[in-house]
Amino acid sequence: MASHPERNDARKGKKFRPQTGFRKPREAPSDEWIWGWHAVEAALANDRRGAPLRLLATPERARQLEARFGRRTPIEPTDNQAIGHVLPQGAVHQGVALKPGALPDVDLADFAPRPGAVILMLDQVTDPQNVGAILRSAAAFGAAGLVLQDRHAPKLTGALAKAAAGAVERTPVARVVNLSRALDELTDAGWRAVGLAGDADRTLAEALDGAPTVLVMGSEGEGLRRLVAEHCDELAKIPMPGGFESLNVSNAAAIALYEASRSRG
Incomplete structure (x- = not known):
């Protein structure tokens, strides 16, 4: 039987573990996001905004967003923990976070x-x-x-x-x-x-x-x-x-x- 040193390398003390679940977005926490269902839904419905930069959602929220807006905005399906990872600590995001396009300037x-x-x-x-x-x-x-x-x-x-x-x-x-x-x-x-x-x-x-x-x-x-x-x-x-x-x-x-x-x- 062929050996798989990359899976079980005793010299390195590492064992192979298959990846499961969603991958966390590799991004530092930031307040540049909009989170919470009502805030994100309103931002996506605002035609005056520029195109969204990123949209993270749990699978359930992703289905709700697609039902509301269709598939014109790409959604990154992920989990609650991964969404919280890119937001400030304690942010109550309700399973959705948007990095929005800019609003037009107001004079x-x-x-x-x-x-x-x-x-x-x-x-x-x-x-x-x-x-x-x-x-x-x-x-x-x-x-x-x-x-x-x-x-x-x-x-x-x-x-x-x-x-x-x-x-x-x-x-x-x-x-x-x-x-x-x-x-x-x-x-x-x-x-x-x-x-x-x-x-x-x-x-x-x-x-x-x-x-x-x-x-x-x-x-x-x-x-x-x-x-x-x-x-x-x-x-x-x-x-x-x-x-x-x-x-x-x-x-x-x-x-x-x-x-x-x-x-x-």
Whole structure:
């Protein structure tokens, strides 16, 4: 009988073991991916995106994706462990992960002012889950878009896209170098800027008048920076009769968007 030294080499102390299961994608963990069923499904359905770079899915999810989108997007069948291997630790991916094509760039000029229209601007809100939740609220209340500062905002992938649950695909996001200059540009175009500040004299309900409005939200710790606040047309507050003035920024954004939707009527 022929020997198979490559299968059982006592000198090397190695034994042959047949490969089973799926091969792990050889790629370092990254937040460049979109994961979670709703987020991936929305990204694949978005015709404005470039072609997907990679799409990993468990066999069951692969069947669901093919039933939904056909076979125009190549799917790499794999297992849950292999998908988790390319994502940040703890990512709840639900058996699917997408490395997406790019979204088209959005300019401030793309936001056309019209009665009742609302844009959100975030001043150094850096937590991706908060920004994702804000995008979800923006989509729910029909906001015209979101403005972020380029240097102090998370990517529109990773934990942000998971928290947004598909809203990344529905709400245009413009990135700008300087928020103060962006406010000037929007004001010149016909928008009215209202900054949220806890020490403002008037409430948000009193400040809103149904005109095209930019709602400017600051970070939870410091609030609006002085220069950004100075470029707002008015500062307004969300009244908190309970006396507990520590509202999560994503919750504050949802309340502000709801209040703005009421002013449209």
